[in-house]
Amino acid sequence: MKRGIIIAIVIIVALGGIGFVLNNNKKSNEAKTAIVAQGSGAVSVRIAEIKKEAVDLDYSVNGVFAPIKEINFLSENAGRVTKIYVEEGQYVTKGQVLAHVDAEILNTDRETAEATLQNALRDEARYSSSFATGGVTQQQLDQAKLAVKNARLRLQASQRRVSDANIKSPINGIVNKKYIEVGAFVNAQGTQLFELVDVSKLKLKVNANESQVANLKIGDPVQIKSNVFPTLDFTGKVTFIAPKADASLNFPVEIQVVNNKPNTLKAGMYGTAIFKFPKEAAAITVPRGAFVGSVSSNEVFVLENGKTAKLRKVVAGRILGERVEILSGLNEGETVITSGQINLVDGSLVEPLK
Numbered sequence: 001m002k003r004g005i006i007i008a009i010v011i012i013v014a015l016g017g018i019g020f021v022l023n024n025n026k027k028s029n030e031a032k033t034a035i036v037a038q039g040s041g042a043v044s045v046r047i048a049e050i051k052k053e054a055v056d057l058d059y060s061v062n063g064v065f066a067p068i069k070e071i072n073f074l075s076e077n078a079g080r081v082t083k084i085y086v087e088e089g090q091y092v093t094k095g096q097v098l099a100h101v102d103a104e105i106l107n108t109d110r111e112t113a114e115a116t117l118q119n120a121l122r123d124e125a126r127y128s129s130s131f132a133t134g135g136v137t138q139q140q141l142d143q144a145k146l147a148v149k150n151a152r153l154r155l156q157a158s159q160r161r162v163s164d165a166n167i168k169s170p171i172n173g174i175v176n177k178k179y180i181e182v183g184a185f186v187n188a189q190g191t192q193l194f195e196l197v198d199v200s201k202l203k204l205k206v207n208a209n210e211s212q213v214a215n216l217k218i219g220d221p222v223q224i225k226s227n228v229f230p231t232l233d234f235t236g237k238v239t240f241i242a243p244k245a246d247a248s249l250n251f252p253v254e255i256q257v258v259n260n261k262p263n264t265l266k267a268g269m270y271g272t273a274i275f276k277f278p279k280e281a282a283a284i285t286v287p288r289g290a291f292v293g294s295v296s297s298n299e300v301f302v303l304e305n306g307k308t309a310k311l312r313k314v315v316a317g318r319i320l321g322e323r324v325e326i327l328s329g330l331n332e333g334e335t336v337i338t339s340g341q342i343n344l345v346d347g348s349l350v351e352p353l354k
Contacts, residue, residue, distance in 0.1 A: 042351045045340035047303055048290065050330050052282040055320060057215055060274045063206035067267045068256070069171050069198035074190035077101060077165060081184045086194075088178050092169045098194060099167045101186060116154065124148050173198035197267060202257045204236060204271045207250035211318045215277055216241055222255050223274040232261055236273070284330055285323040290338045291316070295324055301337040301344055302330070303352065309337055311346040 079101035086098050127144040130136040177195035180186065186193070204224060208216065216238055224234035240254035255273055259265050292299040295316050301309040314329030330336065337350065344350070 042349045043343045045337045045350045047335050047352045048338050050334045052284055052332055054282050055280040057277040060272050061206045062272050063204045065202045065267050065269050065271050067197040067199050068201040071196045073194040075186040078188045081180050086175050088175050090175050093172050096169045097166045101165045202259050204255040206253050206273050208253050213251040225272045227270050284326045286336050287338045288322050288324050290336045292341050301341055303335040309344045309348045309350045
């Protein structure tokens with residue numbers, strides 16, 4: 001009986017001790033929170049003076065040159081390659097014959113189509129003569145004329161296939177790759193024959209963010225530099241601006257460059273596009289890190305009386321690299337806190353670091 005009473009007393013004392021400790025911890029935490037909330041704790045921060053600066057919109061971006069035209073040329077008819085007239089690296093013109101495919105079967109089809117057309121023409125003449133004397137009906141004459149029309153279309157198609165036995169270049173350009181040799185068999189499903197590229201003009205493909213693309217328009221001149229020819233200056237113009245951003249929220253931009261320098265640029269080389277814009281009037285900007293959380297919060301801490309942090313609502317404008325334009329909410333000559341905001345509340349005491 002006595003033993004049970006002793007155990008109960010021990011438990012009560014232990015619980016009382018635990019409650020006392022928890023209560024003291026709670027009071028201590030509340031006191032610390034109150035100090036921060038009341039702004040009585042000096043928090044070390046970094047600051048920057050707010051001033052108007054000239055807005056420089058110029059920027060450069062790297063990209064890769066691509067040919068203005070690039071075609072993987074495929075076969076349209078089945079047959080065996082009997083002649084190849086070009087080699088890799090050779091310049092060809094539009095309509096030039098690149099190779100020849102054996103057209104024996106195609107010639108047979110053409111001859112058959114010609115014979116069919118001649119028979120249809122004779123039938124039409126005979127039916128026309130008989131129709132004049134009442135020997136055939138109008139329907140029979142119409143069918144004979146339709147047979148002539150169909151036979152003529154089949155002949156035209158077979159003649160086109162025979163013509164396609166001479167494989168011709170569809171563009172002016174250079175034979176970058178040759179995929180066939182004499183004796184190879186190509187099929188009508190599209191055997192790859194040649195890769196043709198036109199590098200008389202090149203496209204420099206780059207990306208621009210939303211603030212950069214807002215200042216671009218089709219036809220804008222752009223200075224181009226090449227890593228391979230650093231002493232040469234190339235000039236291009238903007239030919240394409242994507243109407244929609246990609247997954248990384250950038251807008252693809254294409255710049256066309258005339259490739260007429262003595263040292264020719266090649267597709268696949270790296271290039272740098274240098275965009276230059278007219279200077280704008282000075283504007284108030286702050287470091288990007290001055291915002292509480294992110295730029296979208298539109299909140300910054302301003303230093304008042306050299307020791308107090310005051311939360312200020314602002315309206316952010318363009319993001320200019322590591323600085324952000326402020327449209328309203330801040331005045332020139334004020335001081336903004338650029339780091340240490342995570343430890344601040346409105347009215348906190350601060351100690352600017354020197």
